[in-house]
Amino acid sequence: MKERLSHEVMAMRATKEFRDGDCVNLGYGIPNLCVGFVPPDKEIIFHAENGVLGYGRLLFENEADRVDLDYVDAGIRPFEPQPGLCWFDMALAFDMIRGGHLDATVLGALEVSEKGDLANWTRSAAAAAGIGGGMDLAVGAKRVIVLMEHITKKGEPRIVRQCKFPLTAKECVNLIITDLAVIAVEEGGLILREYAPGWMVEEIQALTEPRLVAAEALCEMSL
Amino acid sequence: MKERLSHEVMAMRATKEFRDGDCVNLGYGIPNLCVGFVPPDKEIIFHAENGVLGYGRLLFENEADRVDLDYVDAGIRPFEPQPGLCWFDMALAFDMIRGGHLDATVLGALEVSEKGDLANWTRSAAAAAGIGGGMDLAVGAKRVIVLMEHITKKGEPRIVRQCKFPLTAKECVNLIITDLAVIAVEEGGLILREYAPGWMVEEIQALTEPRLVAAEALCEMSL
Amino acid sequence: MINKVMSNFDDAVSDIPDGASIMMYSWGAAGTPQNLIRALRDRGVKDLTIITHNFIPAWIGSHVCSEDEIMTPYFLKGRIRKLITSWPRPIEAASDIARHAEEEMGKIELEVTSHGILAERIRAGGSGLGGFYSPTGIGTVLEEGKEKRIIDGRAYLFETPLKADFSFVRAYKADRRGNLIYRAAERGANPYMAMAGEITIAEVAEIVGVGEIDPEVIVTPGIFVDRIVKIHDGGLGSEKQRKLLCQRYLSGEVEK
Amino acid sequence: MINKVMSNFDDAVSDIPDGASIMMYSWGAAGTPQNLIRALRDRGVKDLTIITHNFIPAWIGSHVCSEDEIMTPYFLKGRIRKLITSWPRPIEAASDIARHAEEEMGKIELEVTSHGILAERIRAGGSGLGGFYSPTGIGTVLEEGKEKRIIDGRAYLFETPLKADFSFVRAYKADRRGNLIYRAAERGANPYMAMAGEITIAEVAEIVGVGEIDPEVIVTPGIFVDRIVKIHDGGLGSEKQRKLLCQRYLSGEVEK
Numbered sequence: 001m002k003e004r005l006s007h008e009v010m011a012m013r014a015t016k017e018f019r020d021g022d023c024v025n026l027g028y029g030i031p032n033l034c035v036g037f038v039p040p041d042k043e044i045i046f047h048a049e050n051g052v053l054g055y056g057r058l059l060f061e062n063e064a065d066r067v068d069l070d071y072v073d074a075g076i077r078p079f080e081p082q083p084g085l086c087w088f089d090m091a092l093a094f095d096m097i098r099g100g101h102l103d104a105t106v107l108g109a110l111e112v113s114e115k116g117d118l119a120n121w122t123r124s125a126a127a128a129a130g131i132g133g134g135m136d137l138a139v140g141a142k143r144v145i146v147l148m149e150h151i152t153k154k155g156e157p158r159i160v161r162q163c164k165f166p167l168t169a170k171e172c173v174n175l176i177i178t179d180l181a182v183i184a185v186e187e188g189g190l191i192l193r194e195y196a197p198g199w200m201v202e203e204i205q206a207l208t209e210p211r212l213v214a215a216e217a218l219c220e221m222s223l
Numbered sequence: 224m225k226e227r228l229s230h231e232v233m234a235m236r237a238t239k240e241f242r243d244g245d246c247v248n249l250g251y252g253i254p255n256l257c258v259g260f261v262p263p264d265k266e267i268i269f270h271a272e273n274g275v276l277g278y279g280r281l282l283f284e285n286e287a288d289r290v291d292l293d294y295v296d297a298g299i300r301p302f303e304p305q306p307g308l309c310w311f312d313m314a315l316a317f318d319m320i321r322g323g324h325l326d327a328t329v330l331g332a333l334e335v336s337e338k339g340d341l342a343n344w345t346r347s348a349a350a351a352a353g354i355g356g357g358m359d360l361a362v363g364a365k366r367v368i369v370l371m372e373h374i375t376k377k378g379e380p381r382i383v384r385q386c387k388f389p390l391t392a393k394e395c396v397n398l399i400i401t402d403l404a405v406i407a408v409e410e411g412g413l414i415l416r417e418y419a420p421g422w423m424v425e426e427i428q429a430l431t432e433p434r435l436v437a438a439e440a441l442c443e444m445s446l
Numbered sequence: 447m448i449n450k451v452m453s454n455f456d457d458a459v460s461d462i463p464d465g466a467s468i469m470m471y472s473w474g475a476a477g478t479p480q481n482l483i484r485a486l487r488d489r490g491v492k493d494l495t496i497i498t499h500n501f502i503p504a505w506i507g508s509h510v511c512s513e514d515e516i517m518t519p520y521f522l523k524g525r526i527r528k529l530i531t532s533w534p535r536p537i538e539a540a541s542d543i544a545r546h547a548e549e550e551m552g553k554i555e556l557e558v559t560s561h562g563i564l565a566e567r568i569r570a571g572g573s574g575l576g577g578f579y580s581p582t583g584i585g586t587v588l589e590e591g592k593e594k595r596i597i598d599g600r601a602y603l604f605e606t607p608l609k610a611d612f613s614f615v616r617a618y619k620a621d622r623r624g625n626l627i628y629r630a631a632e633r634g635a636n637p638y639m640a641m642a643g644e645i646t647i648a649e650v651a652e653i654v655g656v657g658e659i660d661p662e663v664i665v666t667p668g669i670f671v672d673r674i675v676k677i678h679d680g681g682l683g684s685e686k687q688r689k690l691l692c693q694r695y696l697s698g699e700v701e702k
Numbered sequence: 703m704i705n706k707v708m709s710n711f712d713d714a715v716s717d718i719p720d721g722a723s724i725m726m727y728s729w730g731a732a733g734t735p736q737n738l739i740r741a742l743r744d745r746g747v748k749d750l751t752i753i754t755h756n757f758i759p760a761w762i763g764s765h766v767c768s769e770d771e772i773m774t775p776y777f778l779k780g781r782i783r784k785l786i787t788s789w790p791r792p793i794e795a796a797s798d799i800a801r802h803a804e805e806e807m808g809k810i811e812l813e814v815t816s817h818g819i820l821a822e823r824i825r826a827g828g829s830g831l832g833g834f835y836s837p838t839g840i841g842t843v844l845e846e847g848k849e850k851r852i853i854d855g856r857a858y859l860f861e862t863p864l865k866a867d868f869s870f871v872r873a874y875k876a877d878r879r880g881n882l883i884y885r886a887a888e889r890g891a892n893p894y895m896a897m898a899g900e901i902t903i904a905e906v907a908e909i910v911g912v913g914e915i916d917p918e919v920i921v922t923p924g925i926f927v928d929r930i931v932k933i934h935d936g937g938l939g940s941e942k943q944r945k946l947l948c949q950r951y952l953s954g955e956v957e958k
Binding site for chain 1: 623656664
């Protein structure tokens, strides 16, 4: 298959959505990468649901001397403290989320429906597992951005008419950023705004279950 | 009329009810005096609903140099800071109250009924006024002690069959301490436990609307 | 770059319209956003909905303070359409102030509740809850018009969340991001009121650099704060002005 | 005199019976009351109800830690009758640990909810509320068996308060009255779990004198804490032991 955007480039594209001063929560997986790609002209305050605002870049495994297991984000990965950091308890962290105080959240997903339904957790035959904070974020953040690969490893569309996985929240997604496209969820349907370099609209549509509407200002994705 | 206990002696008697280590909230009026009469062998932590635990004695008006308008109790009176003091917000202050974390509260009252109903606020013809934190305390504290004068200025009983003033809470009072007596509110009725020096049971009964039952261990009040 | 600092109080309240709902703390002198309240009064808006724990003037010793000494929500009287409070009038019922408060009560829509219910309703508003069940007020006038529900054998009343168009907050130190810390009883209701205002405006004694406040001790994270104004030296509620008031009314020089 | 300090962990958990409900935080290594969990496991009680945000082993880099390295609620498996959690199994579904977790899930009563609902239910339990309405989970499996209510045009689910017989808490510093402060992400759920235990037991890195913690920065006032035990130098979760683990698994000396 043709080359698709790397996770890093996807994360870079997502950070373009942030306005100076935004408070943003990053979900587990690709979204977490955004913390490393904030442009220098923007002051973005990252929120993690375990009780921190303003955390810095994640530490690499070779930075053992700087790792402090008490300085971790919601994905339990050590990060670099930075000025303006603020610690609080998880109840307050979720008050921020539920109370509509977050400007945006970037979440991973298994599927997004044409209406913006989000499915980002699974349950086995035995038990539900891993609801985490996703349901709270999907309901509470002012803007829900999904950052995910456009298709599954088996090549099946993740943007679907109806989610097969259990829902995280209904009609909550505002924008979908994938390794192939940027798609807005609007009243009129799914609006294709940007395509990855080298990809044709028809090719993206073929990997997307519901119909995409080309935006008037449709253009190639850029950073 | 015969001599009755002073407010100070009433407060001293009330502090006898506290066990070492108790967290206690003091209502406006006579109860506030208790903070000055803690015996040295007991460590009592006073809670004020504006968000403080462990406050010290109230300052007198001639201690202007030591007054700090940010160091005030729930009655907005300046107090002396002491080691172990702890500040928090009013929501947490009421979580402590409502959540059953306070060992006791000492409240003033207009009336207490034979069933332990408490009335400690008034409303004018125009409007209700001054509910304050009394309703929360009466419902939440593990033990509710009323500290009040036995009769009104007009000589009418404050311990009554049924309260005429609006209620603070129903069946909440455990113990009534007045300038004449100590009375427990129990299943079997109002149990007269102690009488003020020089007062006869019949004299106290005459100033009390419901019937008092003399305790087996009825004795003179002491400090 | 984030910079929520504004240069003066008049600008900070300049977009508050007639009919706005505003919450503000007041516990005597402690924690009261005095300068914001004065700027609001000077702006001349009307039909306000005011949410405040106490609706009384502050006092020092036995001296009841004027609005030039300690400004409190009480001095917004005449501009209020609705008041939600736990303590609507002064404790000394015989005073002039009590009579004025009583007149005010007759003119406005008054909703009286307990401090604890008020605190929790505001917290629920700021944290996106739809309401909650509270044990306070069972068997009292607070039952009127409320759903009663037995949960696990105990009776509770349904309470609704409270939000406001604006929250006025008073704090000790702020940075330009809006992180706040408080000083002693100044804290009070300010942290949860900061959460429940559509726009939250803080007046503070000092503005410090980002990172100068220990990240472990910030009480109100900047996410809840929209505007910050520094109280000028000697201004209403400043340390200097308060010390002067205490000296004046507690030293015995002035008898009331 | 108040003195809540106890000399060892075994004594601190010695009255926890079979069938007890216990809440405990765990966010990887951060804030987990490791020594209390180990003492509980060693005590050999069964049929426990465990309330925890995460039910997974901790990891350092890509190394998944054993119970001798970082003790978490996961290692109570086999002693649990009911588990209330937001995250019941490891993220890497293929591991041995994931298989063991899955087996455990098959044997117990499992109640899965969101982190936010869990946090607020515990806070409601500790603060004496009868329940609340939350917008989270509308249109999802979390609706099952819950009352749905439209309030001001928005749909909410009724959530019940959570309390426990015991709360295990991990903190940074304590005084003998039980006042606690935390270190960074150690805070997490510890403050509200401390409020919701009938008996709350704290393990702490350091015990200081009353008054040594700044009264403005105490996070958990002592009123919520019943017992305190100091973690011994080099013990589970101590700074020294954690540094050693980080060095071991992040320096490249040991490959997993």
